[in-house]
């Protein structure tokens with residue numbers, strides 16, 4: 354009982370006293386109409402990149418589910434067991450509105466980054482997409498990047514062929530263990546995008562697998578010490594400021610809409626879309 358040895362090991366509490374980001378969990382009904390009334394002079398192009406299995410394809414599906422408030426048929430998600438990325442081509446995903454019609458933004462989902470010996474998309478190809486050189490339907494070759502004479506190579510991209518917001522998708526549960534080669538590739542992509550003035554954010558997925566507190570209650574995400582540390586780690590490793598990092602849980606198994614899941618996804622989406630819109634407006 355109360356031995357002195359137990360006093361010497363101090364573990365900081367897993368839950369912080371206060372949330373470090375303000376979230377109104379009932380905000381779904383405010384963000385959705387905001388997004389539905391959004392207009393843009395051109396379709397806003399959002400590119401998702403990151404390691405294979407990070408949850409890129411799941412994020413596209415989760416966004417569509419949150420926007421429609423119902424389940425949708427999943428496109429291109431990989432199963433954990435298969436271990437291989439299904440997404441080998443570049444595909445543009447349009448987002449449907451509840452009352453019909455489409456949102457003025459699209460997601461480009463691509464093959465994941467891997468260490469060189471495991472294949473994955475070539476860094477040069479991600480840069481080519483940023484600059485609008487690769488057309489939809491191109492199948493990536495992990496051994497070499499697209500050649501200028503390929504039918505899917507767009508020699509003279511228009512401004513609307515280019516990317517307007519770059520989103521790095523990272524799995525919260527394994528960022529600390531992630532391969533350095535993959536981080537180097539991501540840093541190179543990030544620096545190139547910065548030179549092109551493209552806004553950049555990080556979406557941190559799989560928060561349910563990264564922290565016990567969050568796994569039990571997603572609404573405690575901004576009170577979780579572990580999540581706060583992980584977000585700081587992402588920021589340090591990729592040089593993206595804390596207020597451009599969004600933790601989310603994807604709809605990976607749940608088919609019924611969930612308030613907290615939706616709000617985190619829609620909060621990230623609102624900023625991503627507004628950053629893309631700012632980029633287009635500032636460019637013109």
Ligand SMILES: Nc1nc2c(ncn2[C@@H]2O[C@H](COP(=O)(O)OP(=O)(O)O)[C@@H](O)[C@H]2O)c(=O)[nH]1
Nearest residue numbers: 406407408409410411430431433559602603605
């Ligand atoms: N637990 C959990 N699993 C997820 C989450 N997001 C994605 N997954 C699972 O992770 C695996 C890889 O996801 P996928 O979207 O295919 O990754 P991609 O290679 O980046 O496109 C799939 O089995 C997903 O169901 C999440 O937020 N939580």
Ligand SMILES: [Mg+2]
Nearest residue numbers: 409410429440
């Ligand atoms: Mg995928």
